[in-house]
Amino acid sequence: MFSLTSCLYLSAFLFSVGVYGVLARRNILVILMSLELMLNAVNLAFVAFGRHFAVVDAVGEHRGQIFALMVIAVAAAEAAIGLSILLLIWRKWRTIDVRDLCRMSG
């Protein structure tokens, strides 16, 4: 059934899967991917709400979609920074395990 409610259920499920990935996995790459999954789930909720309450040719018709576009931009910046930090960690310590990254410096 293609409706606002089912879109929100799908979004909630994808978000929970992302939460599981962040908490259960120890591979930094997979944790970053789970973050992307969560951001995407939020995007789906934004767009579904925006579609449901859209008033054509009114101010703020695309507000949900514009917010989702901003979330995409933030996700892109986050991926770039996160992956370059990951590369730095790999070059310094040769590990992608978050358990090994428990020290405050050096």
Next chain:
Amino acid sequence: MSPWLQHTIFAVVAALAVIAALLVVTRRNPIYSALFLIIVFGSMSAIFLLLEADFLGFMQLLVYAGAIMVLYLFVIMLINPREGDLPEEGATSDRVFAGGTAALVFCLLWFTIHESKMLTDDPVIFPTLPSLGRSHGSTEAFGLELFHEHLLVFELVSVLILVGIVGAVHLSIRARKSAPEDSVELTSDSSPVDRSEDRAEDRAEDIDRAPRGSGNQEDVTRV
């Protein structure tokens, strides 16, 4: 598009997204996770198109499934983790804790959606939009609203992207400067990189160091 077709496409695509998302967080090899994540992003893009967010659907496909996932795959190829480098995944207690937390989050969201008066009072199906003039979700309508109503947010996001670029470049430059000293410190047998070489050779040296280093078992550092 007929409602029946919309329901069918949504059901198929949503099932695909759910299965692929579960596979993303359970595969051991990050390459498989990345490939399944591309499937999730593609399904999301299809749902956006169904929701009449044409521009956003294609942006999703271009930026997420195109650019970001290529970035992930590049990084995975660059560090090229072997079987021994992959961290062994957590004990059962970790998984139970994570699964419990995720289930709690899902139950809270499900309860909220289920009990919401706004959702139960309204008709369940999406309202049909009148198709007159510029249509909802098209690039033209979207761009007009973005640049008329939300210009400040747009500019702020551009500053954020700039910060991201500068940060990534800064981190990689520092990595290149500190990498030779690290390799001297870590592997006593390898000769230190000659700093007087020109930059192009330095870069080539830097690029082919990664696979050689990860293939070498002595290079595994004590952390």
